Amino acid sequence: MAELARAAAMPRDAEEVFSEVTSAAVELIPGVDTAGILLITKGGRFESHAGTTDLPHELDELQHTLQEGPCMDAALDDPVVRTDDFRVESRWPAYSAEVVELGVLSGLSFRLYTHERTTGALNLFGFAPTVWDNDGQLTGTVLAAHAAAAISAHRHAGQLTSALLSRDRIGQAKGIIMERFDVDDVQAFDMMRRLSQESNTRLVDIARRVIETRGGS
Structure with missing residues (x-):
């Protein structure tokens, strides 16, 4: 976490920060087996970033197809969305049934950032049922803040470049x-x-x- 904090003070490419955030989530939060970042543009386009495996991208595509799921809820509505066991999850019945078939049994999503054009979420998944504790959620919130800062910095850099041009x-x-x-x-x-x-x-x-x-x- 200290390394990420020091890195945040340096000019960084957003994708590099995203990769560090998702890797840190798997390393630091018990129960997280894979992680990724979902961005949804104002036009409704889904963008998967920095998946530690191919699975987060597959889950993003699944939510896009079904138009339901925790990552979408976190990106669009709720600051934190947790599922301790998808086998008994009723909020997204179609999605939950599909992810259980893929071997994903728990999930934790954090809203990243919202501005006029883009919403986003840091999404963490576990292959076993997980009762997400406060420490894990706090760590996820901090990591999400790093990813959000990268989005903001990238947008501001683009605005500055446009202004100079x-x-x-x-x-x-x-x-x-x-x-x-x-x-x-x-x-x-x-x-x-x-x-x-x-x-x-x-x-x-x-x-x-x-x-x-x-x-x-």
């Missing part, structure tokens, strides 16, 4: 306008701003169009 495009377009119309940078930006307002078009899109007309009249 937009700034560069606007600067490039401003230079083209200055050269083409013999105006200073303030006048060039004002021309772009007015066109953006009059056409109800984002400034960065106006800049892109200006760049695309480079060499034109």
Whole structure:
């Protein structure tokens, strides 16, 4: 856990963090035999990440097909979803019957993160019935927070990259306008701003169009 905390302070790829989180869950929480991360996009696409075996991906696909299951509930509704024994689980009858056939008898899912486009859950599974204790649930909550931080950092990095690209495009377009119309940078930006307002078009899109007309009249 200390290693994960130190790693969180360093720039990391989200997939690398996900893999460390799922591996740590299997190592640190008694009763966990396999683990994975499920992300569900706003468009309803299921994405399986960092499974310690192929089984978590198979279980994600099963929930997608049946439209029921603990991972979906954790990702969309509940902070923590636990099942001590799928053989007597009544919340997801079709899913529970299928996972028992696959040899999965217990599960613990933690909601990871929710924003406009994505929901997610850290999902832990056991091959035996397991009474999940408070220590295990606390450890899972901490691990889920690490995975959530990775999602947030990845999203913010993407936003920063997009912002920098937009700034560069606007600067490039401003230079083209200055050269083409013999105006200073303030006048060039004002021309772009007015066109953006009059056409109800984002400034960065106006800049892109200006760049695309480079060499034109």
